[in-house]
Each structure stands twice: as C-alpha cells, then as structure tokens.
Amino acid sequence: MKKVNLGLYLHVPFCLKKCPYCDFYSIETKVTKYLENKFLKALKEELKLLKNFLEERFEIKALSFITFYAGGGTPSLLSPYFYEDLFNFLTKNFNFSPKELTLEANPETLTLEKTKAFYEVGFNRISLGVQSFSSRGLKFLGRLHTQKNIFKALGFIKKSGFKNFSLDFIFGWKGQGEKTLKREILKALKFNPPHLSFYELTLEKGTPFYQIFKGEKYWIKDEKLMNLYKTIEEILEKNGYERYEISNYAIPNYECKHNLLYWKLKPYLGLGPSATSRVENLRWENPRNLNYYLNSLLKEKKLPLKIIENLNSYELAKEYIFMGLRLKEGISLKELKRKYNYYLPKNALDTLIRENLIKEEKERISLTFKGKLLHNQVVYYLWEKLCS
Ligand code: SF4
Structure with missing residues (x-):
C-alpha cells in the first residue's frame, strides 16, 4: 500500500x-x-x-x-x-x-x-x-x-x-x-x-x-x-x-x-462541481452542474466524476512541456527523456533559440520574454517535433 x-x-x-x-x-x-x-x-x-x-x-x-x-x-x-x-x-x-x-x-x-x-x-x-x-x-x-x-x-x-x-x-x-x-x-x-x-x-x-x-x-x-x-x-x-x-x-x-x-504535474484532488483531479496517469473531472453533483453524492451515494483520460507517456510528455514552460525554470530535457522517453531534436530547439523564443541552459529550456507572449505557439511547435 x-x-x-x-x-x-x-x-x-x-x-x-x-x-x-x-x-x-x-x-x-x-x-x-x-x-x-x-x-x-x-x-x-x-x-x-x-x-x-x-x-x-x-x-x-x-x-x-x-x-x-x-x-x-x-x-x-x-x-x-x-x-x-x-x-x-x-x-x-x-x-x-x-x-x-x-x-x-x-x-x-x-x-x-x-x-x-x-x-x-x-x-x-x-x-x-x-x-x-x-x-x-x-x-x-x-x-x-x-x-x-x-x-x-x-x-x-x-x-x-x-x-x-x-x-x-x-x-x-x-x-x-x-x-x-x-x-x-x-x-x-x-x-x-x-x-x-x-x-x-x-x-x-x-x-x-x-x-x-x-x-x-x-x-x-x-x-x-x-x-x-x-x-x-x-x-x-x-x-x-x-x-x-x-x-x-x-x-x-x-x-x-x-x-x-x-x-509540476504533481498529484492533486479536486472537490466540488467542475473540479479536476489528477493522480498518477489518471485525470478526471466533476461535471459542471451543482444539482447533478449534489444528487449524485447525497441521493445516489456515488462519485459524480467522469474519467477523462488515462494519459499515456506521449500525452504526459506534451503536458510536461505545456505546464513546465509556464514556469521560469522551464523544463529539463533530461527529465523529458528519463520520465517520458521523449526528446526534442536539436534543430527544433536551435530554430526557437534563433527566433529568441527560448533559452537553453544546463540541459533545461525556458521561455524568453518574447516566448512567454507566444507560449501556446511555442508549445504547439515543440509538440510537433517530439521524438521517441
Ligand atoms: S463570476 Fe466573477 S466573482 Fe464569480 S468566479 Fe467568475 S470572476 Fe469570480
């Protein structure tokens, strides 16, 4: 246990x-x-x-x-x-x-x-x-x-x-x-x-x-x-x-x-209507409906949750990039490989560095000021370039 x-x-x-x-x-x-x-x-x-x-x-x-x-x-x-x-x-x-x-x-x-x-x-x-x-x-x-x-x-x-x-x-x-x-x-x-x-x-x-x-x-x-x-x-x-x-x-x-x-993709539980939870690779959400939530728990005595996804390592790698690049410390390329078994090719990173969207330091990448303005676009670009 x-x-x-x-x-x-x-x-x-x-x-x-x-x-x-x-x-x-x-x-x-x-x-x-x-x-x-x-x-x-x-x-x-x-x-x-x-x-x-x-x-x-x-x-x-x-x-x-x-x-x-x-x-x-x-x-x-x-x-x-x-x-x-x-x-x-x-x-x-x-x-x-x-x-x-x-x-x-x-x-x-x-x-x-x-x-x-x-x-x-x-x-x-x-x-x-x-x-x-x-x-x-x-x-x-x-x-x-x-x-x-x-x-x-x-x-x-x-x-x-x-x-x-x-x-x-x-x-x-x-x-x-x-x-x-x-x-x-x-x-x-x-x-x-x-x-x-x-x-x-x-x-x-x-x-x-x-x-x-x-x-x-x-x-x-x-x-x-x-x-x-x-x-x-x-x-x-x-x-x-x-x-x-x-x-x-x-x-x-x-x-x-x-x-x-x-x-940082750590586990959390969400209570109440519309709350999401995440434990290990499972992510779920409660419906956006207070009456349904109350009835399900108080009358039927069952969890109102909808299982959304059992994330595989590709989805986890994508989420690591999406969430991690919101942080000043960015993401570790080593961790991407070790935990999720994916890597980002050097030429993709070089393109973003040349465009002044990311910086690379000690095997970590993070967004520049300009990169933060274009967070979603940078993330979608990197998702496309992910290799296993
Ligand atoms: S409706 Fe207004 S007060 Fe209520 S959660 Fe949204 S922003 Fe906050």
Whole structure:
C-alpha cells in the first residue's frame, strides 16, 4: 500500500453576480445556511468515496494533503464555520496538515470579523480578487466591488494576521493603457503584497463578453498588449518580485505552493462541481452542474466524476512541456527523456533559440520574454517535433 502527498482543491460554485467575462463554473445565488450545509454534506460524502476509489484503483492507503486551496466561484461567501467543520473532518479522516491553506476572496464579501475568523480556522493565505485599481476597469469588468471595498478588505487582511496574500488582477480591458496599468500596479505595491497575479483578459466562448465583442476586432493590438506585459514585468522585477510563472509574481519564498503542484504535474484532488483531479496517469473531472453533483453524492451515494483520460507517456510528455514552460525554470530535457522517453531534436530547439523564443541552459529550456507572449505557439511547435 502506497502513501501519497497531494494538493487538495475545493471549487466553491457560488457567486453573488456572474461577471460578464468569466468562464469558471458558478451559479448566481445568495448562500443560505441550508445550501451551505447541503454542500458541506456532499463534500464529506465525496471525500469518503474518493478515499475508497483511490484505495481500490491505486492501492493508496495513506493520503496526505500538503496544500489546500479554496477557489471558485467565490469561496469567501461561505462562512468560516463551514471551513472549520470541513477541516475537522479532514483532520479526522486523513493526514491533513497542509503548510499552505489559501482562500480566494472577493473584496465586497469580507468584514473584519469574518476575515479574522478565516484566519482562526486555519487559512494562512488569501488571494484577493482585486481585478483592477481603476474605477473604469472595475466598471468595464462588471465587478460588484469598488476601490473603497478593496482598501477596506486589505485593511482587514492585515489586521487579521495574514502575512501571506496575493492580489489578483485582470489586465488588457478596453480602455486600459500603459499609464493606467502603471498607476494600478503602483497602488498595489503600496500594500506590500508578497504575491501578485496578472491575467490577460481573454474572450471565452459562452460568456456575455464573447457575444458582445466577438464580431468586433479585438480592441488590443499585439504590440500594445506586449507593452502591457512589459510594464508589469519591469515594475514588479524592479521591486523585487520574480516572475516565477507566466502570470504570477512573488517575492522569494512566497510562490503559491498549491499552484506549483499543477505546473509540476504533481498529484492533486479536486472537490466540488467542475473540479479536476489528477493522480498518477489518471485525470478526471466533476461535471459542471451543482444539482447533478449534489444528487449524485447525497441521493445516489456515488462519485459524480467522469474519467477523462488515462494519459499515456506521449500525452504526459506534451503536458510536461505545456505546464513546465509556464514556469521560469522551464523544463529539463533530461527529465523529458528519463520520465517520458521523449526528446526534442536539436534543430527544433536551435530554430526557437534563433527566433529568441527560448533559452537553453544546463540541459533545461525556458521561455524568453518574447516566448512567454507566444507560449501556446511555442508549445504547439515543440509538440510537433517530439521524438521517441
Ligand atoms: S470572476 Fe469570480 S466573482 Fe466573477 S463570476 Fe467568475 S468566479 Fe464569480
């Protein structure tokens, strides 16, 4: 019987209001005590069934959770008691002593009392969905919060004892120029966040933004977008942050341990509707449907999971390239050969080096600034060149 270290992700599928660009699974609702309890009951059932599933399928006996991440949706809509109860259950039934416990929070949902309670039940990291430090930006993105809410929330986070927190932004919204972006970043830096994320606004199929803007030529030209990326990287690196992943910046030792598990292809379990999991070569996903999820667990007492793939070594090699090239450290050519039995021919690498898209150092390749802008294209090129 094996022992396995895993990350644990919880997808909280509730939001006060759906943002027009968002593709994550969530329903617009007020979270009542009744709904919270029902969701908690389903999660406990899911954990019990997953434990059996992992034992039977992988002969895994001892599960040890090394990180916990509540994402969504809006995890800060749930009460601290919900998490206290869940953590007690996890402690009783598993080896649960994660070093990092992250809560994604929206500014308008926090109060001082609630933030303190989140800290007291065990969270030690908050990822605050700031999105923009410009009122125009918040309006364009259809957010419920104002800048005032953000300032208040940051006060609560600091007063509650959180030393580790991230400010999450979306950039590239219509009307945002370099000057505005620069001002936003400088405002953020006043709060000394140990970690920042900057995600480019993209049009996702099925969202209202896609409907509105798909016919229109996308408002940002590549060159302007490149300047926005440059602005972010330059200011943050000058202020001691490392761009350790394409969209993520941290001061040393404050990289997100949980997300690093994904990028390094380590095992993790996902709970809640739409959550994905990965153990050994198996990857599966829960359906994007809260009612189906609740019924399946509470009435039928069965896991709602859909097995997606049993990855073979070619698929794993492709994933290693895709994920690994998001990281500053890039991928090891030796590991590609040793673990997956694939290699990348020298002439393919030389072409990318000549184009200034990758750099090679000590048998590792990583993306240059230009390469990071074209991550997907570089990855597809390398996939085509993979040899066994
Ligand atoms: S962006 Fe966040 S708050 Fe907005 S709908 Fe998506 S998950 Fe909910």
